[in-house]
Structures are given as structure tokens and as C-alpha cells.
Amino acid sequence: MSGLSALPHSTPGASSPWPGRVAALDWAQATDDLHTQGHTVLPQLLSAEECTALAGLYRQPGPPLFRSRVVMQRHGFGLGEYQYFSYPLPDMVAGLRDALYPQLQPIANHWNAAMGIDVRYPAQHADFIARCHAAGQLRPTPLLLQYAPGDYNCLHQDLYGEHVFPLQVAILLSEPGRDFTGGEFVLTEQRPRMQSRAEVMPLRQGDAVAFAVHHRPVQGTRGTYRVNLRHGVSRVRSGQRHTMGIIFHDAE
Template structure:
């Protein structure tokens, strides 16, 4: 199945509803064995298929991003295509600048972090898992934490499998409270890998979101 077909068959209304409710949603089985093998063979060179993946997912997610900005009182509105967004920022930008591999061995983890740059940046990003839990590694769960005002942080574990993507909030999402919408803060992490090697990928849509 092509990446286009894999993306088209997803239940996008459900994904949008989950993003609005939780700030995250799993896109199961989008990356097949051939795409994963291509990624792992030359990790320093982002395949054309991943560039296409970013473009296709952006087109599906831009309505959510614009809706979130309206609810968060952010004036920025994003164009319909990723190429238009890139041109709006500063012209042509390489896909490599928007991606980062994570290779974690036994005893490694990734601390809580977020890509909290400009408030005008695209508020969603993709993460992917390229290894199989229980076979290639143990531990290494993908964890999101959400901090609402005057409340304890709320952790969420995303049960990713090999080839799955997840859409997550880059830093903030709108949440409806008793007095209207307010912003909640999200960070993500990878718990300690107990054995084996966990390989993942983070993909950003916007190049004004420097890591923090």
C-alpha cells in the first residue's frame, strides 16, 4: 500500500476529535516495511516518501491547526499546503531540518521536552516508531504530559507499534473550561529502554519551532 493510500484510509474525523479532546492521536500502520527499511538504511538522507508524508498529513491537519489558533486567540492562519507555508516563512527549506531520529539503547531515555518556539508556529507535529515493542526493545514508552492551570500534570502513554505515527501538540492546545477556552501545556518524553534498541522519528511541519 502506498503512503497516499495509507493516509487516505485513516479515519480523519476520529483523529480530529481525538486531537481536540486529548491533544494527540495515533495513526496506525502508516509506515510499511519498505519505508522503514529506507529510513534505516540512510538515516542522514530523508526519503522522498517522508517528504510526501509531511505534505499529505499537513493538508489533513491544517484545519485543526487553524481551529486551534482561533480558540487560542492566535492570529496566524496557515495556508492549505506545506509548500505555501514554507514559502511564507523564508522560501525553500529542506525536509531534513524538520526531522530528528531518536536511537535509544538499554538504559537510555528521552527527557520531557517540547518544541516551543514562536506562538505562530504550526501547533502539531508527527512522531513515528520504527522498532517493534517487545521484539526489538522493551520499555521505551512514548509519554505525553499535560499541565492545566492549578492542576497536577496528567500523563498519557501512547501505545505505539512499529510503523505507527502519532500526531501530537507541539507545545499547547486549547481546552474548554467552565469559562471558555484556555491553553494547556504539553510535553513529551520516552521512558527508559530496558533492553534492545528503540528507533523513532520526530517530524515537524514548521521551521520556526526551535527545540527547547
């Protein structure tokens, strides 16, 4: 059985399992984490079997599953590679994207209001994607990343165009200590007139981390100000590491 056929697919007329699974997470805690620190762990979002099936898709390069492959070293992004999915997305990828968005949308709108940004995000992901496509952002952005020994991902932000949803999600598909060593997910936060602060996220296979794409509001003694965030992956020391990234805006 191929990796693609091993993924759970919805049958015509059947309801997707992802809204219920995502809604069952502790969103009160996740919302508090995002407001206070700009990131949160969503534990065991995927099973080990689902992670293995998704990681196995990387062995199916190019169309129709993927629209492009990026070798990081060629662009100065680090070492390693990743592939962007094509439309139509696999059911699991599309289902997770659509189910996670409504949980994060109120946080995104709160952040923009606090930072004095006029943009607001619609309740449903399909409506936001329609906004992206109307502006010429037509290319899907969910992706699979693959790292081998010595590979790493430089600190960066996934912006892609004028319309940016301010949160994204990364899901670790490999098991630390068994499949790979090193390769920690790293976030840095730069506050005005202060040194950058780094945080390493202790993820297990199937865990997801939701985090700020670009900036988030922080309440200071003189009002609200913006802090700038970047994310990356430290050097993999052994084995192979796979991750899926879910970005909610499309690319130009």
C-alpha cells in the first residue's frame, strides 16, 4: 500500500473526522499560551500511523501530489529540502487546514485589533482562501520537510504575499531519539530595544506546534507593542526528520 493510499480519505458524503479531533484539544490553554507567549503545543494531534503515512508521501516527488521541491542550500535557507503540496490537497492535509483555522481565527483577529491592524479574517478558511486567490495568491502552501544528518533550517518567516494569516502549525512526523537526534524546533522573539529570546519546543511524534508567523502583540507598561518572531530547526545530528507545515494563506 502506498503512503497516499494509507492516508485516511473521506468518502463522498461522509463527514470529516478532523473538526471533532481538533475541537477536542484544550483550546482554552492553547489560546492562553498563544496570547502570552506566541506559541502552543497541540499534543498528539496525529497518531503514529498517520505520521508514518504522511512522511511516506515524500517518496512520491513532483506532480500530481507536489507542485515544487526546494533544496534549501540553493537559496541560503539552510540544509535539507521540502516539497509544497499541489491542489487538490490530500484529505488529511485539507481537513486539518480547514479544522484548525476556525480555532485560530479569533486569536488572529484579536491580535490584529490589539496591534491596530485593520485586517480581519473570516470565520471559514474557504472564505479566506478566496480572498488570497482574488489577490493572485493561487499556489497552495502546506508542505512536507525532510532533514538528514547535518541538515537545519535557518530562522525565517513564511509570508508569501500581501494576505498573511498570522498563525501557522507545524506537526512533527518523526520520533525524536528513535528516528533522529538533534533537529529541535526553535522560535526566537525580538522585542523592541531588547535582546532576542529563543525557545526550543520539546515535541514528540504527532505533536503540533501553533505559532506566530510574523509578529504578535505584547502588553507593555506604555501600551501594546509588536514583537517579531522567527522559527527554524536546529542541526539534525543523526537519522531522518520529517515535518508537515500547515500555512493558512496561499502564495503568489
